[in-house]
Amino acid sequence: MIKISMGLLDHQDIDLVGEEPPSFLEVENSDMISFHENVKYDLHASKVSNGVLVNGSISIAYDGVCGRCLKEFKGEAANKKLCLFIEDVTEQDLDITEDLRTELVMKLPVNCICSNDCKGLCHDCGVNLNEESCSCHEKSDEDSPWAALDDLDVE
Numbered sequence: 001m002i003k004i005s006m007g008l009l010d011h012q013d014i015d016l017v018g019e020e021p022p023s024f025l026e027v028e029n030s031d032m033i034s035f036h037e038n039v040k041y042d043l044h045a046s047k048v049s050n051g052v053l054v055n056g057s058i059s060i061a062y063d064g065v066c067g068r069c070l071k072e073f074k075g076e077a078a079n080k081k082l083c084l085f086i087e088d089v090t091e092q093d094l095d096i097t098e099d100l101r102t103e104l105v106m107k108l109p110v111n112c113i114c115s116n117d118c119k120g121l122c123h124d125c126g127v128n129l130n131e132e133s134c135s136c137h138e139k140s141d142e143d144s145p146w147a148a149l150d151d152l153d154v155e
Contacts, residue, residue, distance in 0.1 A: 004096060
């Protein structure tokens with residue numbers, strides 16, 4: 001749990017730097033994404049009118065399997081410009097664990113992709129199009145029912 005002491009924050013700003021285990025995310029490992037390193041955070045908390053302002057960064061490295069080419073890769077989910085504002089704090093120790101968890105989980109990929117320009121696998125022969133080309137695509141273009149529209153002159 002990541003907590004901020006309001007008694008200390010009344011007198012000075014607080015810097016929080018540390019790590020939490022991957023279980024902090026409350027996200028289970030799967031065939032497509034797994035977490036083996038700690039969540040890292042570097043935060044600065046200050047008291048402002050009517051609340052607490054927390055700035056900083058939070059990140060976690062993950063091992064992923066690309067949803068296009070099925071290749072394993074390493075990635076990172078991070079919020080490098082974290083900004084939280086918590087209003088009307090009444091507790092003596094402010095627990096920001098859930099806020100930080102939410103910020104990081106929202107940065108996790110819905111579909112892991114090794115790179116934005118990944119070409120994926122050929123739908124016909126299964127070759128990884130990032131590593132080699134195949135002739136399936138050329139054949140399928142000729143056989144396409146839409147091929148006749150390529151020659152259509154519309155004016």
